Amino acid sequence: MSIEVKNLIKAFDEKKVINDVSFKVNDGETLAVVGFSGSGKSTILKLICGLITPDSGEIITSQGDIAMVFQYSALFDSLNVADNIAFALHERRDLRNKYSEDEIKNIVTEKLALVGLKGIEDKFPSELSGGMQKRVSFARAIVTEPNSILYDEPTSGLDPISSTLIEDYIVRLKEETHAASVVVTHQMSTITRTADRVIMLYDGKIVFEGTPDDMLKQDNDYTKQFVQASLEGPMKMMTE
Numbered sequence: 334m335s336i337e338v339k340n341l342i343k344a345f346d347e348k349k350v351i352n353d354v355s356f357k358v359n360d361g362e363t364l365a366v367v368g369f370s371g372s373g374k375s376t377i378l379k380l381i382c383g384l385i386t387p388d389s390g391e392i393i394t395s396q397g398d399i400a401m402v403f404q405y406s407a408l409f410d411s412l413n414v415a416d417n418i419a420f421a422l423h424e425r426r427d428l429r430n431k432y433s434e435d436e437i438k439n440i441v442t443e444k445l446a447l448v449g450l451k452g453i454e455d456k457f458p459s460e461l462s463g464g465m466q467k468r469v470s471f472a473r474a475i476v477t478e479p480n481s482i483l484y485d486e487p488t489s490g491l492d493p494i495s496s497t498l499i500e501d502y503i504v505r506l507k508e509e510t511h512a513a514s515v516v517v518t519h520q521m522s523t524i525t526r527t528a529d530r531v532i533m534l535y536d537g538k539i540v541f542e543g544t545p546d547d548m549l550k551q552d553n554d555y556t557k558q559f560v561q562a563s564l565e566g567p568m569k570m571m572t573e
């Protein structure tokens with residue numbers, strides 16, 4: 334399902350965190366959103382999935398489920414892994430009677446296998462490493478077979494092999510479902526492996542839009558600074 338945002342504006346305490354941003358993600362396409370910490374990346378995802386409302390502008394999504402993989406895993410501490418993953422299947426009115434308990438069990442097993450975590454159904458979030466929690470939250474997000482997926486830093490804090498696993502899965506899921514996906518990330522491997530297009534945010538605005546290859550050409554001062562991780566360039570970080 335495609336996602337389109339038009340002239341989006343969102344301010345917090347008078348500061349326009351998102352200042353007239355427009356872009357489109359087509360079916361079967363993955364858009365990476367990059368930018369320094371505080372540039373409004375998570376805010377954009379929250380606006381798209383309706384967790385917060387824009388001050389002005391439009392968000393147009395076609396029918397279907399939107400899933401969000403949160404930046405911090407946001408698992409329920411009091412539920413074990415299986416119940417965390419099955420949460421939407423148990424709690425959502427439209428899904429509650431769709432599957433039997435045995436079917437739910439199989440879905441949970443299948444989603445856990447996809448993120449490389451077979452057999453941890455009975456563990457609680459506090460017993461897992463941060464990276465494992467992240468992968469469980471990924472499994473939880475895809476349990477409803479969504480048409481559109483928003484990933485907030487899906488690979489940050491993961492070791493390179495786990496990152497590759499998640500990146501491959503983002504690509505596989507897109508190919509299987511033809512979903513429109515938005516991936517917020519800092520990680521070059523995630524950009525180059527998963528994204529068809531990249532936008533870069535700074536000071537509430539899009540300062541670059543192009544393919545991952547375009548981004549690496551470094552003929553844009555913003556992407557050049559980002560790729561080189563340089564303190565010198567048009568983007569200033571607040572350091573105090």
Ligand SMILES: Nc1ncnc2c1ncn2[C@@H]1O[C@H](COP(=O)(O)OP(=O)(O)OP(=O)(O)O)[C@@H](O)[C@H]1O
Binds near residue numbers: 372375376377
């Ligand atoms: N609910 C809120 N209330 C007030 N300010 C907010 C709120 N949510 C976000 N902000 C502010 O908006 C700005 C952008 O935040 P956001 O979380 O979108 O950044 P980000 O690009 O995702 O950063 P990071 O890379 O650190 O995750 C920050 O200055 C933040 O303090």
Ligand SMILES: [Mg+2]
Binds near residue numbers: 374375404
């Ligand atoms: Mg964020």
